[in-house]
Amino acid sequence: MPHLDDAYALARWLSGNGADAEDIVQEACLRALRGLDRYAGGNARAWLLAITRNTTFTWLARNRPKTLVITEDIEALAPADGATPEEAVIAKADAAAIELAIGALPPPFKETLVLRDINGLSYRDIAEITGVPLGTVMSRLARARGLLMAALGRPEVQ
Amino acid sequence: MNAGDETLLTQAALDGELDAAGMLDFEKRLAANDSLTAEYRRLKTLREVMHREIVKPVAPPALRQRIAAMAARSVAPRVTRAAPAWRAMAASVVLAAGLGSASTWLALRPAIEDTNLAGTLVADHKRGLLSGQPADVASSDRHTVKPWFATRFALAPKVVDLGAQGFPLAGGRIDVIAGAPAPVLVYRHKEHFISLTALPAQGSPPAGAFVVDGYSVEVWRDGGTEYWAISDVDPAGLADFRQLFNAAAKPGPDKSG
Numbered sequence: 001m002p003h004l005d006d007a008y009a010l011a012r013w014l015s016g017n018g019a020d021a022e023d024i025v026q027e028a029c030l031r032a033l034r035g036l037d038r039y040a041g042g043n044a045r046a047w048l049l050a051i052t053r054n055t056t057f058t059w060l061a062r063n064r065p066k067t068l069v070i071t072e073d074i075e076a077l078a079p080a081d082g083a084t085p086e087e088a089v090i091a092k093a094d095a096a097a098i099e100l101a102i103g104a105l106p107p108p109f110k111e112t113l114v115l116r117d118i119n120g121l122s123y124r125d126i127a128e129i130t131g132v133p134l135g136t137v138m139s140r141l142a143r144a145r146g147l148l149m150a151a152l153g154r155p156e157v158q
Numbered sequence: 159m160n161a162g163d164e165t166l167l168t169q170a171a172l173d174g175e176l177d178a179a180g181m182l183d184f185e186k187r188l189a190a191n192d193s194l195t196a197e198y199r200r201l202k203t204l205r206e207v208m209h210r211e212i213v214k215p216v217a218p219p220a221l222r223q224r225i226a227a228m229a230a231r232s233v234a235p236r237v238t239r240a241a242p243a244w245r246a247m248a249a250s251v252v253l254a255a256g257l258g259s260a261s262t263w264l265a266l267r268p269a270i271e272d273t274n275l276a277g278t279l280v281a282d283h284k285r286g287l288l289s290g291q292p293a294d295v296a297s298s299d300r301h302t303v304k305p306w307f308a309t310r311f312a313l314a315p316k317v318v319d320l321g322a323q324g325f326p327l328a329g330g331r332i333d334v335i336a337g338a339p340a341p342v343l344v345y346r347h348k349e350h351f352i353s354l355t356a357l358p359a360q361g362s363p364p365a366g367a368f369v370v371d372g373y374s375v376e377v378w379r380d381g382g383t384e385y386w387a388i389s390d391v392d393p394a395g396l397a398d399f400r401q402l403f404n405a406a407a408k409p410g411p412d413k414s415g
C-alpha cells in the first residue's frame with residue numbers, strides 16, 4: 001500500500017504523533033473516496049497527499065490550535081541564527097536530534113521538507129499539493145534545510 | 159547569478175531536478191567555487207544523515223484494514239451520478255489499487271505482448287544515444303537517481319553504483335514499452351553506454367545473451383523482475399556487467415538504495 005504509507009507518513013510528521021495521524025489519514029481517505037468524481041486524472045499519489053495535507057491542517061486547527069502558529073509573512077523571516085555547522089557536526093546527528101529539529105520548523109517549511117525528503121516527491125508535485133509556485137517550493141526547501149543544519153549545529157540538541 | 163540562486167540550484171542538483179544540461183553547468187560552477195562546494199557537501203551530508211536516521215513511518219495494520227474496507231465498499235458500483243461515472247470509476251480503481259496493492263508498478267502494468275521486445279529495447283537504446291541524452295536524470299549518485307524513480311513509480315527499481323568496478327552510473331530515464339512506462343538505468347563503460355530496463359517477469363524466460371542489430375543483449379531475472387541490458391560493449395563485457403549488477407543488487411546492508 002504505497003499511497004497509504006505516504007499519507008500516513010505525511011500526517012505523522014505534520015501532526016507529530018501516530019494516534020493523531022491515524023485519525024487524520026482515515027478522515028483523508030474518506031474525503032478522497034467521497035471526492036472521487038472530482039478527481040481529474042493524473043498522479044493519484046499526489047492527489048491523495050494533497051487531500052491528506054489539507055485534512056491535517058483542518059484537523060490541527062480544530063484539535064491542536066496551539067501547534068499552528070500563524071506567522072504573518074513566513075518567507076520574510078530572518079535567516080537561521082548562528083553559523084552553519086561543519087559537515088562533521090551534521091554527520092553526527094542522531095534520529096532524536098533530527099526529529100526535534102524538523103518538529104521545530106514552521107509548518108510551511110516542515111511540509112515542504114517532509115514531502116521532499118520523507119515522501120520523495122518531485123518539486124512539481126509539491127508545488128501542486130501545497131498550492132504555491134515552484135520557486136517558492138525551492139526557497140522553502142532551502143530555508144528548511146538551512147534551519148535544520150543550524151539546529152543540528154547547536155550544542156543543546158547534540 | 160547571485161548566491162541565493164546558487165543555493166536553490168544546489169538543492170535542485172541534489173534532488174535530481176536538473177536536466178543533463180543544467181547538471182553539466184552546475185558541475186562546472188561547483189568546480190570553480192569553493193564556498194559552493196562546501197555548501198553542496200553540507201547539504202549532501204544532511205541528506206545522508208536523514209537517510210540513515212529517519213525511517214519512513216508505515217501505516218499500522220489496523221488502519222490499513224479500516225481503509226481497505228472503506229475503499230472496497232466505495233468501489234462497489236454506484237448509480238448516484240451518471241455523467242462523470244466513468245471517470246469516478248477509473249479513479250476509484252486507481253485509488254483502490256494504490257491503497258490495496260503492495261506492488262502497484264508490477265500490478266498495474268499490462269501484460270507485455272510485444273513480439274519483438276529485444277528490437278524495441280535496442281531501438282530505445284539507440285534513440286537515447288542519437289538524441290545525445292541517454293538519461294532524463296543525469297547523475298552518478300544513486301541517492302539522486304533512486305528518488306527520481308521513486309517519484310514516478312510506486313515501486314522504484316534497484317539502483318546500484320558500479321563505479322568502482324568500471325561501470326559508473328550515468329543516470330536514469332523512462333521508456334514506454336508495450337504502452338506502459340518502464341524504468342531504465344543508464345550505466346557507462348569506457349566510452350559506451352548500457353541501458354538496463356526493468357520489466358515485470360512474465361511467461362517463460364527468454365534466452366540469456368544474444369546480439370540484435372550489432373548490439374549485445376543480456377536478459378536475466380531476479381525475483382519478479384526481468385532485466386534487459388542493451389549495449390554496444392562486447393558480449394563478454396556485458397556479461398561482466400550482469401554479474402557485477404547481480405552481486406551488488408543482492409539484499410544486504412545498504413547495497414541497494
